[in-house]
Amino acid sequence: xxxxxxxxxxxxxxEFQPLEAGRVGMxxxxxxxxxxxxxxxxxxxVSFDILLRYLRYLGYSVSxxxxxxxxxxxxxxxxxxxxxxxxxxxxxxxxxxxxxEYYTRSYFEDMDxxxxxRPDISPRATGHIPEQIELxxxxxxxxxxxxxxxxxxxxxxxxxxxxxxSGRNVEEMQAGARVDVNAEKRHPADFALWKKAxxxxxxxxxSPWGRGYPGWHLECSVMSMKYLGKTIDIHGGGIENQFxxxxxxxxxxxxxxxxxxxxxxxxxxxxxVDGQKMGKSLGNFITLKQIFKEGHQRLSRLYNPLAVRQLIxxxxxxxxxxxxxxxxxxxxxGYDRITEAVLAVRKAMNTALTGQADxxxxxxxxxxxxxxxxxxxxxxxxxxxxxxxxxxxxxxxxVVSGKTTQATxxxxxxxxxxxxxxxxxxxxxxxxxxxxxxxxxxxHLIGLMIEQRQTARKKKDFAASDRIRxxxxxxxxxLEDSPAGTTWRRQ
RNA sequence: GGCGGCGUAGCCAAGCGGCCCAAGGCGACGGUUUGCAAAACCGUUAUUUCGUGGGUUCGAAUCCCACCGCCGCCUCCA
Numbered sequence: 091x092x093x094x095x096x097x098x099x100x101x102x103x104x105e106f107q108p109l110e111a112g113r114v115g116m117x118x119x120x121x122x123x124x125x126x127x128x129x130x131x132x133x134x135x136v137s138f139d140i141l142l143r144y145l146r147y148l149g150y151s152v153s154x155x156x157x158x159x160x161x162x163x164x165x166x167x168x169x170x171x172x173x174x175x176x177x178x179x180x181x182x183x184x185x186x187x188x189x190x191e192y193y194t195r196s197y198f199e200d201m202d203x204x205x206x207x208r209p210d211i212s213p214r215a216t217g218h219i220p221e222q223i224e225l226x227x228x229x230x231x232x233x234x235x236x237x238x239x240x241x242x243x244x245x246x247x248x249x250x251x252x253x254x255x256s257g258r259n260v261e262e263m264q265a266g267a268r269v270d271v272n273a274e275k276r277h278p279a280d281f282a283l284w285k286k287a288x289x290x291x292x293x294x295x296x297s298p299w300g301r302g303y304p305g306w307h308l309e310c311s312v313m314s315m316k317y318l319g320k321t322i323d324i325h326g327g328g329i330e331n332q333f334x335x336x337x338x339x340x341x342x343x344x345x346x347x348x349x350x351x352x353x354x355x356x357x358x359x360x361x362x363v364d365g366q367k368m369g370k371s372l373g374n375f376i377t378l379k380q381i382f383k384e385g386h387q388r389l390s391r392l393y394n395p396l397a398v399r400q401l402i403x404x405x406x407x408x409x410x411x412x413x414x415x416x417x418x419x420x421x422x423x424g425y426d427r428i429t430e431a432v433l434a435v436r437k438a439m440n441t442a443l444t445g446q447a448d449x450x451x452x453x454x455x456x457x458x459x460x461x462x463x464x465x466x467x468x469x470x471x472x473x474x475x476x477x478x479x480x481x482x483x484x485x486x487x488x489v490v491s492g493k494t495t496q497a498t499x500x501x502x503x504x505x506x507x508x509x510x511x512x513x514x515x516x517x518x519x520x521x522x523x524x525x526x527x528x529x530x531x532x533x534h535l536i537g538l539m540i541e542q543r544q545t546a547r548k549k550k551d552f553a554a555s556d557r558i559r560x561x562x563x564x565x566x567x568x569l570e571d572s573p574a575g576t577t578w579r580r581q
Numbered sequence: 582g583g584c585g586g587c588g589u590a591g592c593c594a595a596g597c598g599g600c601c602c603a604a605g606g607c608g609a610c611g612g613u614u615u616g617c618a619a620a621a622c623c624g625u626u627a628u629u630u631c632g633u634g635g636g637u638u639c640g641a642a643u644c645c646c647a648c649c650g651c652c653g654c655c656u657c658c659a
Contacts, residue, residue, distance in 0.1 A: 365651085423608090
């Protein structure tokens with residue numbers, strides 16, 4: 091069975107067929123860097139990371155481009171007001187570029203923590219002003235745009251296909267429009283390609299139409315064209331960007347190039363927190379850093395970034411996901427079990443027998459792999475794919491608890507790495523011991539306590555042995571007894 | 582006002598016409614194990630049941646209609 095992907099443009103799940111066999115060009119709308127990344131970013135980029143990883147797993151050579159929007163945009167109709175980056179710059183008393191740089195680094199840090207593979211290219215909008223001006227000029231030359239008083243607008247009436255992605259038509263949109271009417275525009279649906287800079291607007295550039303800045307749909311068209319060509323295979327983004335952002339991108343790009351802009355439009359759904367929409371303007375958003383290390387009022391504890399990733403994978407990318415403390419706790423528990431099982435497999439390798447891999451285990455693994463691939467092939471059904479990882483967990487624990495061979499354990503571990511690691515990104519190749527030297531000291535000290543406790547237990551002095559274990563539990567160290575001896579782990 | 586989505590066990594969630602008397606996770610409960618625990622393993626956890634009421638069909642959680650409830654987009658937002 092081949093890989094099938096839902097295409098917003100056709101509203102159907104279609105067999106994925108790249109333009110050029112074996113190669114895929116994928117563009118994903120990146121963040122506007124004026125604040126720390128939040129849960130919504132997490133869901134978005136984990137979703138596309140899965141798409142990227144699975145395409146690579148299938149053997150495609152993927153070029154993955156994700157922009158960094160480092161020039162904040164106004165609404166396309168506003169005549170006054172500040173852009174988001176400038177606003178943040180004023181607040182922090184820094185240059186807008188410093189703001190963009192700072193939050194770009196923060197963004198990558200969070201995405202690394204979520205185990206998202208970095209894009210091959212992360213083009214900045216401000217680094218492509220000449221190209222954007224060029225595209226505006228092309229649209230003017232071809233008669234799709236008009237210049238008014240230092241600004242340039244796209245003439246929607248000239249592009250018949252406008253609305254094909256979002257299923258809207260220009261006439262119906264006029265009625266309920268909540269945007270202010272801009273007298274410069276010929277039609278309310280026309281959108282800005284280039285805006286004249288108002289006095290005091292920090293981010294501005296020279297153009298044939300005077301000093302100004304690019305319209306907010308322009309950068310994606312320009313940068314995807316530049317790095318991936320006039321027709322790209324996949325364009326991803328949030329469902330809220332379907333209109334107007336992506337609709338405008340299509341209009342600009344196809345009007346300029348005369349060829350289809352995108353073959354597969356992929357949109358992921360939104361995030362809610364405790365059942366409510368999470369929005370920057372609402373102030374109820376939780377940043378990833380708050381979940382990972384700073385804490386938040388709505389959260390009872392900190393969570394492992396990969397547990398957050400796992401929670402995201404538990405539902406479909408086109409479904410909304412509601413983040414709550416309870417949901418995160420549940421995901422963390424499940425994630426911990428997977429991690430423990432993987433570690434147990436790796437640990438058991440040291441003492442396992444030599445010999446051939448257990449044929450039955452190998453067969454079961456293969457069945458699970460097929461189920462996994464079938465699920466992923468069906469528009470990235472990560473919920474089912476994850477359930478396969480849990481089936482593997484069960485199998486792994488059974489294998490580890492019995493007599494087994496190194497080859498068997500290797501087979502289990504390899505599949506964990508391939509499916510859980512390479513594709514889903516929740517199993518690591520190595521679980522680094524944090525802390526380095528201190529960790530060794532800890533190992534020795536706890537080893538000593540375990541020894542003391544063992545002595546007490548041999549003498550049946552359970553009061554003493556329990557005291558040691560309870561005290562360590564207070565410090566977040568859990569002792570576990572087994573026939574092979576006592577081991578410890580962090581809570 | 583226009584457009585779109587959702588409602589499945591205590592919670593999260595997959596399934597989208599027969600393999601469903603409905604995956605998987607979390608939680609809970611019982612058992613094995615343990616000095617007691619923890620972890621792991623085994624088992625139980627949706628009164629033919631999938632918001633409610635109709636309909637189509639040999640057959641529906643899955644299709645159609647109505648109703649109720651929730652959410653998102655239409656303005657920058659991932």
